[in-house]
Amino acid sequence: MIDVRNLSKFYGATRSLDGLTFSVPEGEVLGLLGPNGAGKTTAMRILTGQTRATSGSARVAGFDVATEHLKIRRLLGYLPEDSPVYPEMRVEEYLKMMAGLKDLPATHMKREIDRVLDETNLLGVRRRLIGNLSKGNRQRVGIAQALLGDPALLVLDEPTVGLDPKQIAEVCELIRSMRGERTVILSTHILSNVSMTCSCVVIIKDGRLVAEGPVETIGDRVRGRRLVLRVRGGEENGVRSAVASAGGFPPEAIEVSTVDAMLRVAVAVESGTEDKRAAIARRIVEEGWELIELTEDRATLEDIFLHATASGVERPA
Amino acid sequence: MKSFLRHTRLIAWREFRLLLGTPMFWVLTGVFFLAAALVYISLIIGFSDPTLREENNIKADVTIAVIHDLFYILHFFLMVQVPMLTMRAFAEERRQNSLALLQTTPASEWAIVAGKFIANAGAMLVYLGVTLVFPLMTEYLSDPQWPVIGSCYVALALASCGYVALGMFFSSLTDSQVIAAVLTYVALFVMLIFAGVADAFGIEGLLRLSEHLTLMAHVKGFLEGNVALVDAAYFVVFSFVFLFFAVRQIESLRWRS
Numbered sequence: 090m091i092d093v094r095n096l097s098k099f100y101g102a103t104r105s106l107d108g109l110t111f112s113v114p115e116g117e118v119l120g121l122l123g124p125n126g127a128g129k130t131t132a133m134r135i136l137t138g139q140t141r142a143t144s145g146s147a148r149v150a151g152f153d154v155a156t157e158h159l160k161i162r163r164l165l166g167y168l169p170e171d172s173p174v175y176p177e178m179r180v181e182e183y184l185k186m187m188a189g190l191k192d193l194p195a196t197h198m199k200r201e202i203d204r205v206l207d208e209t210n211l212l213g214v215r216r217r218l219i220g221n222l223s224k225g226n227r228q229r230v231g232i233a234q235a236l237l238g239d240p241a242l243l244v245l246d247e248p249t250v251g252l253d254p255k256q257i258a259e260v261c262e263l264i265r266s267m268r269g270e271r272t273v274i275l276s277t278h279i280l281s282n283v284s285m286t287c288s289c290v291v292i293i294k295d296g297r298l299v300a301e302g303p304v305e306t307i308g309d310r311v312r313g314r315r316l317v318l319r320v321r322g323g324e325e326n327g328v329r330s331a332v333a334s335a336g337g338f339p340p341e342a343i344e345v346s347t348v349d350a351m352l353r354v355a356v357a358v359e360s361g362t363e364d365k366r367a368a369i370a371r372r373i374v375e376e377g378w379e380l381i382e383l384t385e386d387r388a389t390l391e392d393i394f395l396h397a398t399a400s401g402v403e404r405p406a
Numbered sequence: 407m408k409s410f411l412r413h414t415r416l417i418a419w420r421e422f423r424l425l426l427g428t429p430m431f432w433v434l435t436g437v438f439f440l441a442a443a444l445v446y447i448s449l450i451i452g453f454s455d456p457t458l459r460e461e462n463n464i465k466a467d468v469t470i471a472v473i474h475d476l477f478y479i480l481h482f483f484l485m486v487q488v489p490m491l492t493m494r495a496f497a498e499e500r501r502q503n504s505l506a507l508l509q510t511t512p513a514s515e516w517a518i519v520a521g522k523f524i525a526n527a528g529a530m531l532v533y534l535g536v537t538l539v540f541p542l543m544t545e546y547l548s549d550p551q552w553p554v555i556g557s558c559y560v561a562l563a564l565a566s567c568g569y570v571a572l573g574m575f576f577s578s579l580t581d582s583q584v585i586a587a588v589l590t591y592v593a594l595f596v597m598l599i600f601a602g603v604a605d606a607f608g609i610e611g612l613l614r615l616s617e618h619l620t621l622m623a624h625v626k627g628f629l630e631g632n633v634a635l636v637d638a639a640y641f642v643v644f645s646f647v648f649l650f651f652a653v654r655q656i657e658s659l660r661w662r663s
Contacts, residue, residue, distance in 0.1 A: 134506075138509075138510065138660065139509060139510065139660055141660065158660075159512070162510055162511060162512045165510055167507065167510040169506055170503070173502045173503040173506070173507055175420070175424075175504065177423075177424055177427055178420070186416050186419075187511070189412060189413070190413055190416055190417075190508070190511040190512065190513045191511055191512060192412075192512050234507075
């Protein structure tokens with residue numbers, strides 16, 4: 090659905106994007122992450138045809154964003170940062186105007202407006218002035234206009250800003266429900282939102298891609314998987330070699346330390362290797378030691394974000 | 407084309423309602439009406455008093471003595487009003503980032519500009535509409551020439567469209583309403599004094615250029631009841647050129663930002 094190749098953007102001498110490359114298959118919900126000034130909004134503005142890249146290319150549904158942005162506008166639902174809606178209009182009339190601008194047929198307009206009002210829980214305020222709504226509801230109006238016409242691509246820049254925790258959960262649920270139905274690009278600073286909603290993540294720093302992958306496995310790719318064991322009764326070298334032989338790990342991948350009169354064993358597991366926990370547990374028991382704990386320590390998205398943006402690790406092959 | 411008209415209508419309706427919904431618009435309308443009323447009353451007093459008429463060499467024809475002079479002065483009042491009306495057209499949308507949202511819909515830049523132009527020109531027609539009371543009162547008091555009055559209204563309506571297009575162009579240049587208004591005032595002032603400067607310095611070429619280029623030269627004929635196609639064409643071209651500049655300007659935001 091989206092194919093970004095070597096995208097660079099300069100504002101004068103300031104570099105905002107530097108050879109950014111990533112792709113998003115149809116139906117995926119992509120979380121675009123990065124520290125402030127990383128280039129997230131610039132990337133979104135290029136993809137929505139609001140600004141032109143200095144070099145590189147970006148295609149949405151096969152259309153070039155630089156030359157075919159009018160075609161892309163017909164596939165696009167966009168929520169800019171700060172949700173710029175017209176305060177002097179009523180919710181329903183604003184959506185009616187936006188539906189008209191999106192060329193929705195008049196026969197379907199009423200039904201479509203009812204649908205987005207229902208999806209964004211705005212049915213109760215449909216006749217109220219937008220200027221009199223809470224910030225959360227104004228944000229929902231912005232999301233509602235983006236959803237009009239069931240766009241194939243939804244670009245949401247900080248969609249949960251200003252929402253209370255309940256509203257955030259509802260919006261996240263709404264975005265998650267779109268998985269498989271339409272492609273969504275979501276930019277946010279709230280990493281828990283990404284865990285809840287996104288199927289894949291792109292992390293950028295200083296305009297460059299530092300990590301990319303499905304939410305479930307990006308931690309393994311960026312920081313690696315780890316197994317953690319707590320064993321009572323064994324001695325350090327014996328436990329190390331037993332774990333190494335049971336799991337087929339190189340000895341340097343295993344760290345052993347003593348914590349609370351127990352041995353704590355941390356094993357760095359290469360991405361893609363099969364699960365060896367059962368074999369390790371069996372071996373520990375066979376040796377006559379007590380296995381107190383055996384867990385897989387998966388990195389949280391926060392760990393991944395901090396690790397990727399601090400070290401600037403390159404995209405794994 | 408159908409899509410273009412639909413987008414234009416939607417944007418024009420929203421903008422027109424916004425303009426008429428602001429207290430500022432009604433304050434400006436009130437000030438405009440009061441100022442026009444004061445001018446009208448002073449003209450009527452001068453016309454109806456034979457001594458004053460003789461002293462000030464006022465013509466006996468009410469259309470020339472009152473209506474023509476009234477519309478000549480109203481034209482300057484409109485020049486004062488327009489920048490305050492058009493300053494928000496794009497500057498406010500740029501400041502709020504809502505222009506970016508409009509530019510991601512299938513509505514073209516021409517539809518956005520045309521919609522805003524129709525709304526602002528429509529608001530100017532509301533200004534002109536309130537002045538209808540003066541010809542009607544004149545009809546009650548005397549016997550004005552309605553074709554000349556019609557010509558005066560056409561002149562002011564066309565001139566207003568030109569000034570609105572100019573103001574919208576300057577509004578598209580900035581996200582500050584104040585700067586947009588100041589730039590429009592400066593441009594209108596330069597156009598106004600262009601002929602005077604050329605005249606003062608006795609530069610023949612400039613004088614001839616000013617006759618062709620300044621709006622005032624083309625308004626005069628209409629105010630005297632001489633409807634000339636060339637004058638009407640001038641206003642249409644003038645408006646189109648500045649609307650074209652506004653379109654290019656908001657298109658360029660896409661590439662310059």
